[in-house]
Amino acid sequence: MKKALSIVLALALAMSLGLAFTARASVNTVTIKIPVYDRGFEGWNVTDNYYTQWIQKEFGDPNGVNVQFVAITRSAEVQDYTQMLAAGNAPDIVFHYDMPQAVAYQAEGALQPLDLEEFKQYAPTYYDKTIGMVEQYGELDGETYFIFATRPTAYNYLTLIRLDWVEQVGKTLPTSLKELDELALAWREAGLGYLNHQLVKDNFTYSYPFRTWPNDDREHALYSELGVADFTWGPSRDYLKELNYQYNAGIIDPEFYLNADTNEALADFVSGRAGTYSLYLAASSPVISSLLANFPEAKLATLNPAAGYVNPEQAMERGYWPFGMIMGINGKTDETTRVAVWKYLEWMLRGDNLFKLENGVEGENYTLDADGLAVAAPDFSGPSLLSANKNKDYWCLWEESATYPTDELQQKANLLNWAPAGYEQLIIDSKAYFDALTPYRAPDALFTTAVTTVAEYKADLNALWQELYVKCAMAAPEDFDKVYEESAKAFLEAGYQEILDQKAELYDAGKVK
Amino acid sequence: MTLRTDTNGGLARRDLRRPGWGKTLRNDWELYLLLLPPMLFALLFKYGSYAGLVVAFKDYKILKGFFASKWVGFAQFEKVFATRDFARAVRNTLLLNGLDLILGFPAPIMLALLLNEVRGRAFKRVTQTLLYLPHFLSWVIIGAIAYQLFSLSGIVNTVITNAGGAAVPFLQENNHWLASYLMIGVWQNMGWGTIVYLAAITGVNPELYEAALTDGATRLRRMWHVTLPGIRPTIVTLLIMNLGRVMGGSFERVYALMNVATTEYTYTIPVLVYRWGLESGRYSQATALGLFQSVIGLLLVLGSDFAAKRFGEEGLL
The missing domain is CATH 3.40.190.10 (Periplasmic binding protein-like II)
Known part of the structure; x- marks a missing residue:
């Protein structure tokens, strides 16, 4: 009995020590680490879900890239980033929504200066659409450090x-x-x-x-x-x-x-x-249904x-500044990895990729209406379920809200995205208020x-x-x-x-x- | 390492020919194996991190690393001592932990004495288990529950106001907050703290009780003259250890119970270390403050140990 116990103990110890030395499976591909906000959505795994697997399959595998998502706690993002930067395992993209903090990352030496020619070569579409902002706002002390996602007007x-x-x-x-x-x-x-x-x-x-x-x-x-x-x-x-x-x-x-x-x-x-x-x-905001469950007589307006x-x-x-997410490249990222990051950003804009990331799978998550807008299927709960904020934390690398070719279509889509069914007036009013205040905004x-x-x-x-x-x-x-x-x-x-x-x-x- | 021999002679004298390292290891290798993980843990996490203290003397920038950051001597300490929050944090740390010691330290002793007198076995067991329970709740949970119960519109105040009283700002006014903080602490720790004392009480020689009983001592007298002196070394040891914490104290407890309307007592050293070190990335200053706190804590332990020895107790070291 004593002998048996000793053996078990010895084995347990050996295993625990051995774990630390387990060699990583070697892969011949380049690994890019993409940050994604973790907002604590219930039942949502930010780094491993239908869409991260889809990205790996559609972009990663054909290009020999291992796309690894790194969760950044939304409410403690600077803390998360700082610790990862110190430990040397921060994502290849260092991002933030607010310019002073993005500049602070640069001041600490976390970012590398960017070669815009390289950016243009590997992400031409992205480059064409954002170069104006990059030239105007991306420079610090004479070098370019930032690229920017776009920020369409939002009034939700x-x-x-x-x-x-x-x-x-x-x-x-x-x-x-x-x-x-x-x-x-x-x-x-x-x-x-x-x-x-x-x-x-x-x-x-x-x-x-x-x-x-x-x-x-x-x-x-x-x-x-x-x-x-x-x-x-x-x-x-x-x-x-x-x-x-x-x-x-x-x-x-x-x-x-x-x-x-x-x-x-x-x-x-x-x-x-x-x-x-x-x-x-947002159309999916639970606030109104929760309120009505308690007070069926409740009526709402936009203040x-x-x-x-x-x-x-x-x-x-x-x-707002005209840009959405502010992105720099980690100072420790090498050229091969950086090129793969550019390719990833470009891939997102190609074909239907962005549309799928924003809306899910046709016939499951949504159906297309006559205008080509995605109408979300109510109560959908299949494997391709979008995150609670419609996967925004993945496509925010490109834009801050979904865009459509014409103003009319945009407004219609905004209503679909932002207004819970039957409450379109809330968003219509909000737009009117927003427009009225535009001259006073800086x-x-x-x-x-x-x-x-x-x-x-x-x-x-x-x-x-x-x-x-x-x-x-x-x-x-x-x-x-x-x-x-x-x-x-x-x-x-x-x-x-x-x-x-x-x-x-x-x-x-x-x-x- | 040398083994201490028993100066009283007796058993130790026969064992003068101490077994060698190898033999000891062979005989009791299972025990040493069991000791290994906690020792590794202590070495890695308690001593391994000592090297990091170097940042208190540097202008540490995390991306430059330990070595490339500039040496600045005691400049970080000077900066820390000059901040507006420092004096308040030291005062509050001493105040909260001092009061906690005064209120919280005797509580488990009294409770252990009382539990020891309980004769109904089933009742005693159930009571003990219930008393241990709060120890296993995290402060985050306790904080949330406290605010549910004691907010101005919470259950407790609803009961008070419905009974015709005025709502009590348990956590909404500085002095009330302090009292609530202390009471919640006593409630959480009291039961768990009894374990050591109850164990010590079982070590008191039963013959002493019998002798006291023969002399006609009442229960209270026996508690006072037999049990308490019997566990005095334990009390002194724990007191010395607790004194070491007067300068530190629980970060989670203050952080979970604080709110922004009652900040008079909630700026403590651990809270400042958290805010500077983890929230603002001012690692050097946070480390300097932490080191300052530890040095004072160490002095308190050494001082109280010295005092205990002067009063004829065994002390800790």
Whole structure:
């Protein structure tokens, strides 16, 4: 018995040691590592599914390329990338949606300069369609580091509002901040619910409705930073003052600071605690069906963005840069691998590949209508099921939303993609609001060299912002000014002053686009 | 390695001719084999990572690597000590862990004494198992449940308000948060902590109890004069080990229970290390802070060990 136990133990140990030395199966092909966001979709394996296998079969095998997908946690992507870059096993494409972070990767030495001739040679279609953006935005310190996916106009980010509540209190849909506050007060009186307020963190666009148009270019360049709050700027102060009013008036959730992610805001909305909810609406969004399951009488409308503005005639909107995903090539990637990456990007645009990646298999995932648009089959659940955001995290290397040849077709397709059946009006209204605000939209300033202080202080300021803004919002109205002044001082001291100084220096030196 | 001989003589004297390495290995090779994986683990993950401390003295850029990064001496430490959050983090770390020690350390001892007096075997077993249970819940789960139960519109407050009371901001106000944090910690650790003490109690000589009983000692007296002195070495050892953690403490516990409205006590050293090291990639400063914390922790252990010896206890080292 003892002997037997010894043998088992010895074997177990030998096996565990042996595992570490298992030789990798040698393959003669080149391996490319393609990043893909992991958004934690239930039941979805981001690195091994019908579509990754299809890509391997259709692109990989014929070209002698082993396509390996690397999951990047969407909510911790910089952390993931940084660790993989340090360990030397980062994907061959280093991507990010926001320019300052992409520039930060370059500043750390994670990227290699690109040879545009090589890019043109192996990915001619991709090159032709994006070279304008690459030439305009892809250069840093005299070398080209980035290529860009395209960003078609999208207007599916919207705020849903409970129209039945609006009607119940005898009001109309609000078109200014004053009207919105009055409506919310009426809701409170009637015992209905709050305005949703999700904890502001990570992405700071909250002050746009409080900025004025036309904007001051220098101030815009100094204060507009997606990753850092413009806490000490006038529009921020106005925003916080308004939030303080809403909190003290009891028209937002008294525990709004616990709504740290979108799930909590969603739960409040579908459970009837809140009457508004902002999201990227998609045809497959479960929010409406969940709400109707709880409140069959619920009616919904798109909230006019002007309802966030003090003065709708003079407000400013945040614009996007014309590009979608920003991509650099890993500094450690060799020429053979890089060429295979270019080929992969090109392959995506060839034939029906993109269409299949975006829509799935004809006759299973969708049927074609008279215009050639893919109409998704309801409740499809076969092996070729698309991911919950329609495989976007695979085709985002090429475009940010699906495109169609004509405006008319595009609008029709957008409705199919974005509007849950029977709720087309939500998207139609959203487009109208979006178009109306187009003249007041400007993207963030683009510095042509890394603003290093942003990367250094971003996380500290993000944490401090949450603490201070919640404090400002929850202060008694008469104490607001004092609390704000103290908070602004603390914010500046925690590194914001250094960011502002560096940006001012760069701006004055003309290092900005 | 040399084997320590028993200075009291006795058995050890007969064994003066110590067996050689080879023979020991041959005799008990299964035991050494069993020891190997944990030893490898400790060497690799506890000592292997010591080399990484070098980044505290460098301006470490991960893509340059350990060797190519520039030496900066103590500049990173100076930077850390100058930050706005540092003083607050040190204060909070000491405060949270100090209070935790005061409240959390005696709790398992008292509970063990009580459990030891329970006579119903079935009741005792069930109680013990239930008391161990929270130890196996991760802090993330506990944090989520705590916010479900103790939010202003949660079950507990609903009960309170329906009974005519005012809602208590258990986790929504700084001082309440601190109290809740401590209580939840005691609840989570108390049961598990009893195991060592219960084991120690079984080692107390039963004759002492019999003698005390003959002298007419009550249950309380026996607990006080027999059980407690019997487990005193265990208590001292654990106290020394716990003192070493006063400077560290659990990252997960604070992180899972914190919220942005009650940050007065939640800026602690582990939270800062996480934010600097993992969120901002300021590895050098995070390492410097971590090293500072460890050195203080080590001094606390050595100091308390020294103090324990002065008071006539055996100490740890």
